Amino acid sequence: MSRDLFGFKDEPFNAYPDNKYFFSSILHDKAITLLEYGLNSRKGFMLLTGLKGTGKTMTCNILKDSAKDCNVSMVKYGSVTPDVLMKQICAGFEMEFKEADSQELFGQIMEYFVEQYKEGKNNLIIIDEAESISDENLHMLSRFLEIEIEKCKLVQVIISGCPELHDRLKHIGSDLGPKFTFTVELAPLNLHDTTEYVEHRLKTAIGDDDVQLFKSNSYPAIYNYSKGVPSEINRIAHKALSIAKEKKQSKVTSGHIRLAAARLYGVRATKKMKKKPAFIVLLAILLIGGAFLYKDWYAGAKLAVNTKQKETIIETKPEVQEEKQEKPDTPPVTIVESPEQDEEAAEQEASALPEVSASAQQEQVAQTEPEPETIAEPEPEPVVEKEPEPDPVAEKAKIKHGCVTAQSGLKIRDGASVDTELIGTAPYMAYVELIELSADGNWWKTLYEDSYGFMYARYIKVVDSAEECVAD
Template sequence: MYLNYFGLSDNPFSIAPNPAYLYMSPRHKEALAHLTFGLRESGGFVMLTGEVGTGKTTVSRKLLQQLPDNTQVAMVLNPTLSAIELLATICDELKIDYQYERASLKYFTDLILNKLVSNHNSGLNTILIVDEAQHLLPEVLEQLRLLTNLETNREKLLKVVLIGQPELQQLLKRNELRQLAQRITARYHLLPLTSSEVKAYIHHRLGVASGDSSVFSAGALGAVYQVTGGIPRVINLLCDRALTLTFTKQAPVVHTHIFYAAAEQILGADVVAQRRGKQRKILLVGLFVMAFGLGFFGGSWYG
């Protein structure tokens, strides 16, 4: 709707995972470095956590791009499975033929272990990536740990990447999962973007779509961070709506009041008011501390 109006070649704030718009902030790069390091170690698990929409999928996609060619990857995107269902899914991902009527934990486990040995003998690394891992049942996680028991003198034959929301951290603190927790060689919690990173993120996506970074006013950019808290997925939703509103009003740029109106349409007026009030409170506290400090040092000077 607004593409021609702003001279854009594409929708810069689509929530579809288009790799052309991939923005790796310093935090995302650090998360990727932790995962890459962990996969090189001898342990069986690495873990990435973060709130919804912080970019965990972005990091995992980048990780996939950087894996060496001699790597076979199994992806589990729906972890709300029983132990047998999970093992069957892994067999599907690793192209292992099986007879489902013979399904049992031992049957699937033996097939997977044989595949791991075969891959190793052929010079292939095997990696399992589990998304939304906070939904895994404890007994399913334990089954994953058992799969990583197979190892050479130097490394595990299966490396597992667990990606999930902060609840995954709490899940792994359970006593029955302590053996698995001890096998995690690298873990990283992905935080939202900072204020400066939010601006860089918006400018990056506009640039990829052949747009002008000045489409958003300076005030609007500050409002984006204030309302979204630096969550990329929310940034995309609100910026897309803000561009639509700006187009309908035939305004030259996204002004602050237009962005707030867009945010209210998506999040609700009460949520936006709450987040604006929170930032205002932080600002007032900062001003008070600054004034107190100036007063203290000023009094000491004249004293």
């Protein structure tokens, strides 16, 4: 135990399910909401699946404790006969029954369900850890759903187990499979939820919201070894606390987590493995920077070559013309090399030559001179039109009134999706102002206790005034 060093009131990472340590992740919140809907709507058979240790039992416990006007019998399944299972169900309901054969016992249970229905109560049977449930017991449970009053099923059944149970029930070869209303699956936590899960348990065990016993670098290590499975998170965190206590250190670090994983699983994570992602990022930065430098160098080299080629053309072109003058096809008209030319003709030729050469040279220079580079003007930044501020008067005119109908309360989120952040909870029959319904019709934008948020529309009843939101 680590209570003395860390100030725990009790063990925060106990393997035994305890509702006060329940962490409502987005997935667990969604699972409970769907199961509550199936229970309150009297949907009959429901299936809850998930990997071992993802929190199925605690989810069922939370549902059991939050159910209102409902009798709940929760049974941990073992390899038993239908008669024994029915007796366990009766004990869960705390009902008195007489020893009898299976048919008479079934009749006693159905009489109990009818009496509870007349009193306005629902009934729920939860079979936990039901991976190995027999076909006979499945058939017995399905018989409970065959009797209805006013098109309402007298009992609802939740079967909880590993994902293999869902695959088995799909191919069971009986009439049970199609009777399942829906299946809810619990997945492992992500890194963000893993961090919040550990901190929630620590704060609950100490009673202090400002506690920081685990350093930030320990959470990625916990997630890496646990894969986000809550039961494995508990094992690793518990072992890491014990190691920190052995070393008389008040903070849990990534080194403690690695050592805990080595003791639990026989694995090791070296520092090189830890630094490998940083090395990869550094290498990527160097490669990208090198690519940009090479691109700039290549563009400069190409520009220099082009400029040099143009200068060479300008300098060599007159020499080509001189060669053509030195080797004419008709020797009698040669001007430069003829020694017998008279002085008068030479003077006339000399006076006319500069004019022709000047005009030709200007034309030649104009043709060969490189055009100046045009510098592109920077494009103007796009103008982002700001959305107009909502008109409070217009908003007030659109507001509708609503009441929360979820028995366990309705979660408030900062966006119209279960993947958005949870910002609060509105209790049963709480009054909320309805601002706007989402395009898909699943979410209301609401105003509750001076805070805006989004609530699941299925559990909000539109009313004429706030006075109608009164709990029974």
